[in-house]
Amino acid sequence: MALRKKNNTLNMANSYVLDSPQPANLNYFWNFGSLLALCLVMQLATGMTLTMHYSSHASLAFDSVEHMMRDVNFGWFIRYAHANTASFFFMCMYAHMGRNIYYGSYKTPRVLPWSMGVMIFLLLMMTAFMGYVLVFGQMSLWGATVICNLLSAMPWLGDDIVQFLWGGFSVGNPTLQRFFALHYLMPFVLAVFALLHLMALHTAGSSNPLGMTSNVDKLSMHPYYSFKDLITMFAFLLMFSLFVFFSPNTLGHPDNYMPANPMVTPASIVPEWYLLPFYAMLRAMPDKLGGVMAMVAAILILLVLPLVDRSIIRGSAFKPISKLLFGFFMCNFLLLGVLGQVHIEPPFMVLGQMCTLFYFSYFLVLLPMVSTMENMFFYMGSLRK
Structure with a gap:
């Protein structure tokens, strides 16, 4: 134990792998x-x-x-x-x-x-x-x-x-x-x-x-x-x-x-299964340029999550509306994966466009709105106490 503490390289590895402090309630x-x-x-x-x-x-x-x-x-x-x-x-x-x-x-x-x-x-x-x-x-x-x-x-x-x-x-x-x-x-x-x-x-x-x-x-x-x-x-x-x-x-x-x-x-x-949701967004757009932009934006939009989530409480453990919204988001993502491997024909084309709209709405509209609304609920609850 003394050696891993004295050597700089071993001490760094020790701080990351062995002695790194972690929360006691991780699942x-x-x-x-x-x-x-x-x-x-x-x-x-x-x-x-x-x-x-x-x-x-x-x-x-x-x-x-x-x-x-x-x-x-x-x-x-x-x-x-x-x-x-x-x-x-x-x-x-x-x-x-x-x-x-x-x-x-x-x-x-x-x-x-x-x-x-x-x-x-x-x-x-x-x-x-x-x-x-x-x-x-x-x-x-x-x-x-x-x-x-x-x-x-x-x-x-x-x-x-x-x-x-x-x-x-x-x-x-x-x-x-x-x-x-x-x-x-x-x-x-x-x-x-x-x-x-x-x-x-x-x-x-x-x-x-x-x-x-x-x-x-x-x-x-x-x-x-x-x-x-x-x-x-x-x-x-x-x-x-x-x-x-x-x-x-x-x-x-x-x-x-x-x-x-x-x-x-x-x-x-069709691409491999793990690319199908983004491929479905690509095909949902009426023109090629819009499809490419939608596919790239579907990944990069993840970067805005820290900005659009306005909740004062981290996570969804105590927020039932956020839990429900996240469930809809996951089902929508899985549905996009299914739509990415089917032929482009009615009703799959319209359904793909609706799922793509919901995907982007989750980040840009629904999450900011729900997090703001839940902040109001928590604030009202604290006033009653």
């Missing part, structure tokens, strides 16, 4: 942060291993993936682990962000950790999209064609940016080279942002379910919460193993197990 919803760290480590380990066998040439990419699956020792396990960890990464990310929204963990003094978390989420989506393209199956080809072509909606420079990303006039070998280089580098950028996020959180301290100050009752990270994290990690790895060993293709699209063919257009071009 299991606070464990998604450690699960996200586990997912990042798994992705880095499996990704670097896959890189040793992958070829980023357009005529060899799909065959190199099949070579991993069939000829490389335990290549099937590494590939399936990498693909399924990406899905579990987003599951934990959505749960982590949902917990932050419900408990108001984005409010002062945790505005900086929340803002950095939104940036991590945006980087994660970009990294996952580029990794999906590298398989160069049928859905990868057309997904890259559609998503990259959205940038052509930008005034003046849109077409030039698309051609730069593609390296030509269509998705091909230069596209894979660019995406492969970026997909390999961006996880390390994510790791740096994750460390900065942890440092910002360490400075501000963790929130708690009650939304009150916890300075009067804190526990050290180890052994209380480190053991609690191990329990959720064990449950996570158990569920993860069920997918990898028994149903590894459940979360993937079947068309992506066919080689890319630019002469055959799939009946329905």
